[in-house]
Amino acid sequence: MRKRLRYGVIAGVIAAPVAAAAAVVPAASATGGGSPSSAFGISAVGLVNIPRTPVVSSESGPRSRSVVSVPASPLVHLSVIHTRAVPGHAEASVADLKIAKAAISPKAVLSAKLISARCDDGAGSSRLVDVRLAGRAIQAGTSPNSRITVPVEGLGGVQVTVNKQVHNADGSITVTALELAVQALGKSQTIAISSATCAGQSSGEAPKPTPVPSDLPVTG
Amino acid sequence: MVGAVAVTAIATLVTGCGGKSKSPSTSSAAGSSAPTGKLPEATTFTTLKNIPKDTAALASADGTVVHPTAALPVSVTPGGQPVATLPAKELGGPTWVPVVETKPGWERVLLPSRPNGAAGWIPSGNGKVETAHSPYDVKVDTSARRLTLLKSGKSLGTWTVAVGAPKTPTPTGRTFILASLAPAKATYSPLILPVGAHSDSLDTFGGGPGTVAFHGWPQKSVFGQAVTHGCVRVPADALRQLSKVPLGTPVQISG
Known part of the structure; x- marks a missing residue:
């Protein structure tokens, strides 16, 4: 799965003028149990489709990837997306993001200096820096799943979910720093930016100890 | 790697058999100001100075336990200057310590050093911490x-x-x-x-x-x-x- 997605990104790199830098660190000795951690920087589903980019997933050692643009997406401009995952931890960040309303309208409807999400042992958090949607500042609160609706000319009300946190059936949690949802031309369009998934702390039972052939003078 | 602190502790261990009276502590260190410039290891042999004590000494922990697969820095606050290291092994076996507080990227754990109740923050999410649950x-x-x-x-x-x-x-x-x-x-x-x-x-x-x-x-x-x-x-x-x-x-x- 990971390989297929990586090749997908690479194919996109060839098809579009994209400079991608993928840094894959070899598996380390980490042995965290439970579900794999994963992260992606951006995805869109609807009239505009963007596969989760760039996806990283880890069941054993650290994995990280960076890309500097999104393949075949003229509406989306950014300086860099970085994603990283190790067991029990995942993070994603998107820097200098601009999303246009339409290809013929270069003016950004959404702009952000930084949108990042991180997941640590089943606890999620999000960070938004200088995020504006149709001129309105969007800020990350401390509580998850903050929702507001922002009117955008030509699109109607865009539902914005900040620090979206979903508890998955396998015990992991997914935190998405910013999610936009809108009904456009009778179809729903969603865009997720900076998403991280990791397993909770109580993913496995601690082992029964193996006695060490040793002694320690204790306070008998 | 055996640091000077552990060497001191072992020296005390082999020379002090039978001692019951109050005597100088086996070893002590004050974080980054340790004479060797190296951080003290948080083990049963060491005394950590300036380390905060467990703030809820009689509260129930949730059973989360962590094992560092490599030595980890221990700090007084999340992201603060390290004052000790938590080794991957304690007394010849794997180190497992209970988590008493968490913040994104950090876990506060009880330490095996003096003083009693010593607790410090270790980084999580770096692939060097195995997390499990003790029921x-x-x-x-x-x-x-x-x-x-x-x-x-x-x-x-x-x-x-x-x-x-x-x-x-x-x-x-x-x-x-x-x-x-x-x-x-x-x-x-x-x-x-x-x-x-x-x-x-x-x-x-x-x-x-x-x-x-x-x-x-x-x-x-x-x-x-x-x-x-x-x-x-x-x-x-x-x-x-x-x-x-x-x-x-x-x-x-x-x-």
Whole structure:
């Protein structure tokens, strides 16, 4: 799965003028149990489709990837997306993001200096820096799943979910720093930016100890 | 790697056999100001200065335990300057410590060093921490001289035990099972289960750093008595049950 997605990104790199830098660190000795951690920087589903980019997933050692643009997406401009995952931890960040309303309208409807999400042992958090949607500042609160609706000319009300946190059936949690949802031309369009998934702390039972052939003078 | 602190501790260990009186601590270090420039290891042999104490000493932990797969820095605040390192091994076995507080990217854990209740922050999410859950709880009531072992909140047994004598009491507060040791010569117990706590009245004992432990005892007559130097002597059945309890499992000792 990971390989297929990586090749997908690479194919996109060839098809579009994209400079991608993928840094894959070899598996380390980490042995965290439970579900794999994963992260992606951006995805869109609807009239505009963007596969989760760039996806990283880890069941054993650290994995990280960076890309500097999104393949075949003229509406989306950014300086860099970085994603990283190790067991029990995942993070994603998107820097200098601009999303246009339409290809013929270069003016950004959404702009952000930084949108990042991180997941640590089943606890999620999000960070938004200088995020504006149709001129309105969007800020990350401390509580998850903050929702507001922002009117955008030509699109109607865009539902914005900040620090979206979903508890998955396998015990992991997914935190998405910013999610936009809108009904456009009778179809729903969603865009997720900076998403991280990791397993909770109580993913496995601690082992029964193996006695060490040793002694320690204790306070008998 | 064995640091100067551990060397000092071992030197104290081999020269101080039989000592019971209050004497200079086995070793001490003050974080980044340690003379060698190296951070002290958080082990049962060391004393960590300027390390905050567990703020909820009698609260129940949720059973989350962590094992560093490599030495990790320990700081007073999340992201703060490291003041010690938590090694991957303690007393020859894997290090497992209980988590008492979490913040994104950081976990506050109980440490096996003096002073009692020492707790510090270690980084998580770097692939160097294995996280697991211990369903067990060990509770010791020194007044009632009773030990109760629980699994998932249900009692597996309650035993009458021997606790510290009035002049060498078993220290109260929240600690954890540090190691499982099988001595070559089982003088008084086939198994010794040191915990993270130390005697408050004895800086050293028998050449060791005054570590409190669970262990057996040949004479059953001691159970129910306050006669030890701080350790908790338990009946054979209790020791058998405790031998299955994962390292890092929280131990609550109340007076």
